Amino acid sequence: MTILELQGAGFAYGSRRVLDDISVSLSEGDSLGLVGESGAGKSTILRLMLGLAAPRDGQVLFDGAPLSLRDRAQMRRFRASVQPVFQDPYSSLDPRQRIDRIIGEPLRSLGLASGADAQRRIAEALDSVGLPADTARRYPHEFSGGQRQRIAIARAVVSRPRLLLADEPVSALDVTTRVQVLELLDRLRRENGLSLVMVSHDLTAIAAACDRTVVLQNGRVVEQGATATVLHDPQDPYTRALVDAVPRLPR
Numbered sequence: 001m002t003i004l005e006l007q008g009a010g011f012a013y014g015s016r017r018v019l020d021d022i023s024v025s026l027s028e029g030d031s032l033g034l035v036g037e038s039g040a041g042k043s044t045i046l047r048l049m050l051g052l053a054a055p056r057d058g059q060v061l062f063d064g065a066p067l068s069l070r071d072r073a074q075m076r077r078f079r080a081s082v083q084p085v086f087q088d089p090y091s092s093l094d095p096r097q098r099i100d101r102i103i104g105e106p107l108r109s110l111g112l113a114s115g116a117d118a119q120r121r122i123a124e125a126l127d128s129v130g131l132p133a134d135t136a137r138r139y140p141h142e143f144s145g146g147q148r149q150r151i152a153i154a155r156a157v158v159s160r161p162r163l164l165l166a167d168e169p170v171s172a173l174d175v176t177t178r179v180q181v182l183e184l185l186d187r188l189r190r191e192n193g194l195s196l197v198m199v200s201h202d203l204t205a206i207a208a209a210c211d212r213t214v215v216l217q218n219g220r221v222v223e224q225g226a227t228a229t230v231l232h233d234p235q236d237p238y239t240r241a242l243v244d245a246v247p248r249l250p251r
């Protein structure tokens, strides 16, 4: 079943059009990479997919129904189902809050669990990202970048979402940690049937995490398909230039 779909979506900041006629859909278990040079519109697509902005043209469908930012019941289901993971695990975690409070935030704001039930779900989320239970009682500054990104991912999965939207989730991390966080995302997908949209400049990360890839140029889709095909047999000259800029792509 389709979880989230953009149908002919267009967007503009003021009079400046930045997206045109974008159609992409995510079903259970799908993983989709969004690539394209800086300014191509990747983050803006994530904003539409997260319900942080409404498209000027076309529509966003959630479980087959148009997403309405004013429909509170629908937005509550949407927020529990579709969760973001941000780029920078340093600035995305409030340094004054204990980890259990940070991870429990979606449970509180969505009214999903409280008290012992919430603590159980926080412990489960920590376990699912490979962090020990005592992490809950500590503060962000006690953790490395990779551990912080695991904490951010624990916060993203605590509401038991169906879809994660990740904007450059590994670009702030060193190479070894990158691989570990990509493996974690892959395991969460396999074990929990999670779907993933990932924006990245790093085509190696896209190749590791995403079955399908959409290539954007100036707010338009120039190519989309199976990641292996898009990266190893690009049809569009723009995609070819992106791929040629990477010294070695894994086969």
Ligand SMILES: Nc1ncnc2c1ncn2[C@@H]1O[C@H](COP(=O)(O)OP(=O)(O)OP(=O)(O)O)[C@@H](O)[C@H]1O
Pocket: 013, 016, 018, 036, 037, 038, 039, 040, 041, 042, 043, 044, 045
């Ligand atoms: N708040 C804003 N106000 C005005 N223009 C914006 C705003 N945010 C983004 N833009 C413009 O919209 C276009 C698309 O930006 P967007 O951030 O979606 O691209 P991107 O592909 O994610 O880029 P990057 O890889 O650099 O993050 C760019 O031309 C950008 O300058």
